[in-house]
Amino acid sequence: MPDAIEVQRLTGALLAAPSPLAAAISALPATAGLYAWWAPPSVLPSFVGLANSADPAHRLLYLGKATRLRARITSNHSRRSGSSTLRRTLAGLLMPTEGYQTTWTDRVILVPGDEERLTRWMHEHLALTWAEHADPLSVEMELISRLCPPLNVDGAARSAALDAVKQARARYYESAGPRPSE
Helix, strand or coil: CCCCCHHHHHHHHHCCCCCEEHHHHHHHHCCCCCCCCCCCCCCCCCCCCCEECCCCEEEEEEEEEECCCHHHHHHHHHCCHHHHHHHHHHHHHHHHHHHEEEEEEECCCEEEHHHHHHHHHHHHHHHEEEEEECCCCHHHHHHHHHHHCCCCCCCCCCCCCHHHHHHHHHHHHCCCCCCCCC
């Protein structure tokens, strides 16, 4: 069981006013920790997340962990669908409106132009908070349980949002067609 005082500290940091993605990227530490993705209620409106206590114009969408915060956000979440569950989820949710296309490498990824379009979409619509913590895995599930980010699957309670996220992820993978023979 995670230390209650530490969980409270982390919760406070994650519920701080979110930074626009470009500003967050330049401020992220290289250390381990947790991060939370936020968006205005008009973005993905069917996914109702916790209102940010410092900026109620933003709702929580997703919570994750990283052994290196800056690298996780800048290298994975901001660029590559193949190594970001968040990007795959967003792409699957946005496919009907944005028309994203996928292809196979050793895994399903967005085609290069759509990787760039999704990155632009994230910069336009999402914001970020984070909290440094030496062992983020030890507290991640507790924080997901407390904060209920609607785009998380692991640790999430059964709900219509969870079903919709699973359907979006399936749509993402199915959009690439059958896996090519090796």
